[in-house]
Amino acid sequence: MPDNDDPRVNPVAEGAPSLAWLGCRRVLVCVAEKDVLRDRGWLYYNALGRSGCGAN
Structure with missing residues (x-):
């Protein structure tokens, strides 16, 4: 069972x-x-910004 820091639960x-x-x-x-x-x-919002997602 994944915990809260498993990548499948926490991107x-x-x-x-x-x-x-x-x-x-x-x-x-x-x-x-x-x-x-x-x-x-x-954290998710900031990670999306750093990833370049939506930067096109």
Whole structure:
């Protein structure tokens, strides 16, 4: 059973594949102030930006 840092569950975990393969032009990432996954959502947002996803 994967834990929270397994690349299949967490796309920004060590060893996770690049997000550049998504091939989409736009991605909507929503986080809420009191969301327990807020910090992970911001990590995902930043990782998408660094990956070049949507930079076409």
